Amino acid sequence: MRVPLEATIGEEGIFDALIAARETFGDKEILEDQDRKPLTYTGLIRAAFVLGRKIAAMTALEERVGILLPSSMGVVVTFYGLHAHGRVPVMINFTAGERNIKAALAAAGVKKVLTARRFIQQAKLEELIADIETAAEIVWLDDVRATIGLQDKLYGLAAGMMPRRFRVKTDPSGPGVVLFTSGSFGAPKGVVLSQSNLVANCRQVAQHINLKPEWVMFNPLPTFHCFGLTGGVLLPLLQGMKAFQYPSPLHAKQIVELIPQVKASILFATDTFLNQYARVAGPDDFDSLQFVVAGAERVRDETHHLFNTRFHGLKLLEGYGATEAAPVVAVNHPDRNRPGSVGQILPGMEWRLDEVPGIAEGGRLYLRGPNVMEGYLSPEDPRKIEPLENGWHDTGDIVAIDDEGYIEILGRVKRFAKIGGEMVSLTAVEGLASAVWPDARHAVVSIPDSRKGEKLVLVTDRKDADVASMTEWAREHGAPELAVPKKILRVDDVPVLGTGKTDYVAIQQMAELDKAA
Template sequence: VDALETVATVTYLEDVREKVGLADKLFAAAAGALPLRFASPAKPSDIGVILFTSGSFGAPKAVVLAQQNLIANVAQSANFIDIDPDWVLFNPLPIFHSFGLTGGILLPLLTGMKVFEYPSPLHVKQIPPLIKDSRAAILLATDTFINQYARASDGDELAGLKFIVAGAEKVREETHNLIRDRFGGVPVLEGYGATEAAPIIAINHPDDNRRGTVGRLLPGMEARLEPVEGISGGGKLLVRGANVMAGYLRPDGTLEPPADGWLDTGDIVSMTDDNWITILGRAKRFAKVGGEMVSLTAAEDLVLSLWPENRHAVIAMPDPKKGERLILFTDRNDAAATAIVEHAQSLGAPEIAVPRKIVKVPEIPVLGTGKTDYVTIQRLAEVEGRRAA
């Protein structure tokens, strides 16, 4: 705060509260009774919000979302999954993240649902009882937090949910099974999005929940796959629709809109004929090992299937002989390459996707949203490499 006060005025809400007088209260009451008369003028193309991308793979970018982008994404989501205004939505996610903003604030606001906003997803023991007490029908969260809430739950505290919507990171089989076995089959609907798409691009459906996929492309969106050299069975996903951003905000204050409205997601995916999407990996999350393209996401999934109760991250580093090599960061103390090789052989997985170097850490670095912080892990790998040299 001391540093911020040299360049900005810091206002505390408790100080504002003391200054709220009768005139302010009368204005608020009148505006609540006659919202259209007091509404601020706005156009669909006006800036609704500027959000920064998570920065899990590189420097965050400033994304400008227009009012129409945000409204369109709510309408697309509500059109795909029927929303009952009598439901209660429980949102522990931060609203500086697009998932928490659109799913946790705008969706209930514009569909008439009640919503319980909790300030931090990190309060693992406090949240399950509140989910039950609030009679929540929907929970928004990431795989990491869903798994923790299920383990911390005392009894049937999540059993009253109609479904859980998960985004921002891949949902593990362990999480699906844990929720199913402990809470009477509550479905975990994995979705997929990007801040630049306000953010929801695809989501599974309560009546058609296909594990391993991130769901169906939302109504009103177009998609195309661009071939990627060395990768078969999928391509780089580009999407276009009313929810796609106005553009990136450049440092000089100008906008960089997506070319012809097409957003390059940077993700390698496969799509079925009915537009159900499976993520194969980020374009940046492929390594060229011995001349072959290897998905780092697939390598992580291989390790995760062996040790599902731990967290793992696989990155690639330059290798003078093979071009690149895979390095596993894990919080499992007894992790060994031989065990991974044997597991890969039992599954018929290619040994080229097995990380041979393992770095054991107390915990895998994550961002505030629960996503793996690959930028920090890459730095740790560079430090480890210098030590080895």
């Protein structure tokens, strides 16, 4: 099924879209971070040309260049600097660990990684950098900036006035960024999004929700995560909104203090982080916010409850996306917010549901549209892309979609267990645990069982969690007994990835190690 567009979304290049935004919205302040030295559109364009030319002198046209930086003005300038000179940014997840990072560099064919000493020192990543140096050359942007002289500044002035004459003309259908999937359920995959994929997704969101140029977007998410890159950087810049970048989503107290100071209008984050922010915020701290958008993981009932009771009138909009779709697929609307759903599919997208044997409700979601990637990086050859069959991306998610286009996520194909011949959604079991202990964090995995095929294991930070309480709740509310885990692992913290998503790979290992013990 196709969701119609109000107007055709054509192919646009990343840098040309930024230039067009300046022409549309005027030369206003558009980018800021915790250093509180904002840049205008022209300031950003000039800085991108100057830094980009320096990087271009040490790289080749169309070369893939690694970026290892936190959310900041620096990462945005570097990203656009590469595009101004026809290079391709590869966003490196610095929380992924040495093995995954080296695999990502090899998969993308990265020879140089751009980073900054201040960040590496503050984040205590010196050991990681030493490991990465065995796979790629580290380029310190501090040193690059120190070489900027008068001639470079004059070049930047001229380029800022006539950016289309100075920028390298690239094909909008060519690579816009290389990102890696989160690795929540296995090894991260390399995703090549075209320039037009990224721009199209921004246009789709803007058609779905009316975004006002006077608003400020507060982005605490890392730009190695597509939600942080598209939602937190590209979308606001292309729609005339100031994009405020904060380097770590973990700093709940500092973020809550900054939101009213910068007069933030929209906050993007995951459920994990929003729950933390809501707990430390006072009743007035979120007064400037028009709405909050949650994505990348299911929003718990407790998080909805926190926002509904502490911040009256502030809407928490749940959305759904995939790195492969640049990433926004669906999102609730401020005037059409349906809790329990992840909103309506964005305009311009096609979708289909394929039947899954053993699962009665919903189907496996496939997507196609202007925001959907061409394909994954080939594991054998960094220059090759494994194309999607007829342009359809298999999300691996089991969903139900109603007549109005609202999506309900029922679980991932990998997140179902077969117990005694019945298919049981692990996501639904997590929901059961959250209903019994709403103030705790839970994750459910399955392990082999000689008697029933598979056995459910609940990993929780609730210290007094017990099977009897879950069994009683299930009996009282008509939930099947199969959905009650017979094994509970109590932990201090349920593992999460740097993006805030639950780390099911680590949790699976915990459950299997416990079984072996």
